[in-house]
Amino acid sequence: MPETKLDHELTTTEIAALQADLQAQPAHQVISRATIKNGVLAASEDPQAAVRLNRTFSVELPTGKVANQKHSGRCWLFATLNVIRHQFAAKYHVKDFELSQNYLFFWDRVERANIFYDRILRTADRPLDDREVADILESPDDDGGQWAMGAALVQKYGVVPTSAMPESFNSNDTTGIGAALNLKLRKDALALRQLVADGADEAKIATTRAQALKEVYRMAAYAFGEPPATFDLEFKDDDHKLHRAAGLTPQGFFHDYFDVDLDDYVVVSNSPDKAFDRQYRLASEENIVGGKHITFLNLPLADMKRAAVAQLQSGEAVWFGNDVLQQMSRERGFLDSHLFQVSDLFGVDLSLTKAQRLATGEASVSHAMTLTGVNLVDDQPNRWKVENSWGEKNGDKGYFVMTDEWLDDFVYEIVVHKRFLTPAQRELLNTEPHELAPWDSLS
Numbered sequence: 001m002p003e004t005k006l007d008h009e010l011t012t013t014e015i016a017a018l019q020a021d022l023q024a025q026p027a028h029q030v031i032s033r034a035t036i037k038n039g040v041l042a043a044s045e046d047p048q049a050a051v052r053l054n055r056t057f058s059v060e061l062p063t064g065k066v067a068n069q070k071h072s073g074r075c076w077l078f079a080t081l082n083v084i085r086h087q088f089a090a091k092y093h094v095k096d097f098e099l100s101q102n103y104l105f106f107w108d109r110v111e112r113a114n115i116f117y118d119r120i121l122r123t124a125d126r127p128l129d130d131r132e133v134a135d136i137l138e139s140p141d142d143d144g145g146q147w148a149m150g151a152a153l154v155q156k157y158g159v160v161p162t163s164a165m166p167e168s169f170n171s172n173d174t175t176g177i178g179a180a181l182n183l184k185l186r187k188d189a190l191a192l193r194q195l196v197a198d199g200a201d202e203a204k205i206a207t208t209r210a211q212a213l214k215e216v217y218r219m220a221a222y223a224f225g226e227p228p229a230t231f232d233l234e235f236k237d238d239d240h241k242l243h244r245a246a247g248l249t250p251q252g253f254f255h256d257y258f259d260v261d262l263d264d265y266v267v268v269s270n271s272p273d274k275a276f277d278r279q280y281r282l283a284s285e286e287n288i289v290g291g292k293h294i295t296f297l298n299l300p301l302a303d304m305k306r307a308a309v310a311q312l313q314s315g316e317a318v319w320f321g322n323d324v325l326q327q328m329s330r331e332r333g334f335l336d337s338h339l340f341q342v343s344d345l346f347g348v349d350l351s352l353t354k355a356q357r358l359a360t361g362e363a364s365v366s367h368a369m370t371l372t373g374v375n376l377v378d379d380q381p382n383r384w385k386v387e388n389s390w391g392e393k394n395g396d397k398g399y400f401v402m403t404d405e406w407l408d409d410f411v412y413e414i415v416v417h418k419r420f421l422t423p424a425q426r427e428l429l430n431t432e433p434h435e436l437a438p439w440d441s442l443s
Helices: 012-024 028-038 040-044 075-092 101-122 131-138 147-157 175-197 202-224 250-257 301-313 342-346 354-360 404-410 423-428
Strands: 231-236 242-248 265-269 278-281 295-298 318-322 367-377 380-387 399-403 411-417
Touching (some): 028 040, 040 342, 075 147, 075 250, 075 318, 075 367, 101 147, 101 175, 147 250, 231 250, 242 250, 265 301, 301 318, 301 367, 301 404, 380 404, 399 404, 404 411
Parallel strands (some): 265 295
Antiparallel strands (some): 231 242, 278 295, 318 367, 318 411, 367 380, 380 399
16 A cells, blocks of 8 residues: 655645635625734624523522622632532522631641552652643642532532621632642652652651641641631521520531432433443542532433423422633623624534533533523523523622523533432442543533
8 A cells, every 4th residue: 555644744835725715705805804903702702692591580589699709710619619609599598698618728738648648659659741640730739529529529528608707718719729830749749649658657758748737728728718616697587587506516417408419310421422321430630538529410402301390390409611712702791602604704514512522622511500490492492591690790790590401502511309210220330330531522
């Protein structure tokens, strides 16, 4: 067989052909002027999106003010606590009650360091450029997370109101402390790996590891404040009735005031690059040793949406993981698959299927938000109400509106109570999950 030439040099003849092709495009100068002056998104925005994104919903939960994660990647934690606090708000008639994200974020930093040391020691005999080792070291103190990680933190540490542990500068802007902890953990990783390479005994390794974790705890306490062991609960409900309780523990508060068993909830994924009707596990992102596993029940899109609608109709919000950076207007709070018609602007087909986007890295689960409403026409959804965690200056006082097609294209996970699954789907929860690689599309 003839040898295939892999390198192709761009010739002057080919460059001339490229230029001629541009000149032959209809209205190319008009399109160029509009795009250069206004940018790709503004030049391609569909004005009819505002018509499709009418903010009327046939099913709508009572909600209050949105939270604000500010300059941090804690959306997964905000969305988890939003779902829990909505249940508290309904039970105690207090719509603007907020739980402390800073409290759980502190413990997440400590727990992630602890499990990071386990992973470093488990892989200490491999080279640094091993794919799994490199993945572990890439971002040991990453802000991002999964629903199960937030649930695991709540199950172990309980919750406190924001008044008991308010936000700090470093929880609102994690840039500085995140960089410091990443540096610290990578340095610790090298030290622990060297001990293993030198044949140090288990006692020496354990002592070094324990000291490293003490230092992480100290850094977290300096940055976020030390979490309270007890606190006094005080709030007024929407009828102006005062509620007080002294000396509560975070675990006792969650147990006594919240009617929710987090083990009853299931992450339903729609990841068409994988087999449906199968359970998966992403152990590489779990944050607590002995805590809740990160599992996904991968279902067809129609099944995922049916469960989400059913939970909203029952009066309960829905956590969902999505790719918010796609086809989104932050200012207007719009999520619409045809908001920016870039293919039409350039005259180039830029479409990929959901499976293709996941398989090629074009898609990512970049954000988590909360579904708080849906509009049904003939029992089918055409748009959804979304509670975000970007503060009240975005969208309609922090609330976004999403077309059903955007959900089809860019939503990859929802969290629902298992009672909203079919009996056959609940049976799948008893099967052994298939282990996902750390770099899987759902990570």
